[in-house]
Amino acid sequence: MHIIKVDAIDSTNTFLRNLNREKRLTNSVCVIAREQLAGKGQMGSVWQSNPGKNLTCSVFMQVKDLQLMDQFYLSIATSLAVYDTLKSLMVPKLAIKWPNDILSDRQKICGILIENVVKNGSIQGAIIGIGINVNQMEFDNLPQAASLKYILGKSLHIEELLYLLLARLEERFSSLHISSFSKLKEEYESVLFRKNKPSTFLDAKGDFFVGIIQNITKEGKLQVLIEDEVVSDFDLKELKLLY
Template structure:
């Protein structure tokens, strides 16, 4: 995979988006920044990262044979690739907080942001933004953030983590076919944070309710068993899981 290293950049996702618009990328490309000035997370949140202490990168991957309606399987593959990477470094108590935050013992250690590249109504590629907290040990007003160093008490080589991540992403993408969707979904569901446990959620009105995570739909909606024994499906904008 071609790797582009930059010192400071607004956003690695925006950089790759512009590069793809200019060159119509077909090969896998990774851009890694020592410092991201406006890194983004899910739902427009900002990503807090000290320069040089963490892994902030974006990866362009070509996509073939996957329909737009099946796009959540890409999120599944990326989540599993990050999980595989952190497992390789012996990070304990890993789980996936729907849709694709990676936790270690209930604390967020990685965020993922995926942007589809669509041409003539077909999915042709994805830009995968990944932020893994590696050597940072202080996070302002983020009590639920953690890092590899905080979990393991030692420093890590950011480039070593990157190389492992890219290998795992390529491996998981090689498994991305309709025939493997069921297997990938089952593996992902087995790692879901709070699965089969009574949990508190917030709805769009800000009202709390109790439910039990059961699974996900093939579109990536969260299936929650409610108190009246009804299973309801929720998308990302409709529900928030409280810790």
């Protein structure tokens, strides 16, 4: 995979998006930044990262005619690739917090942001932003954040971690076809944070409620068992799972 290294950049996702617009990328490309000045997370949140301390990168992955209705499988494949990478480093108590945060013992160590490249109604590629907290030890006003150094008690080499991650990404994306969807979904659900446990949620109206995560739908909505034995489906804008 071609790797582009930059010192400081607004956003690696924006960089790759512009590169794809200019060159119509057909092969996998990764851009890694020592510092992101305007890194973004889910729902427009800001990704906090000290320069040179963490892995902040974006990867363009080519996708073979994935239908828009199946786009959540990009999130599943990416989440599992990060999960595989961290598991190989013996990071304990790993889980995926829906839709694609990676946790170690309830502490967030990785965030993912995916932008689809769509042509003629199907997904031709994905720009995948990944931020892994590696050697940073303090996170201002983020009590649930942690880093690999904090958890494992040692510093890690960021580029070595990148190569591990890219290999896992390519493995997962090589099997991203309809015949493997059910297996991917099953793997994802098996490591879903708070699955089958009573959890507190915040809905779009600002109300709290208790429910139990069951599974996800094929579209990536979270299926939650609520009162009166009713299972409801929620998308990302409709609720927030509290820790």
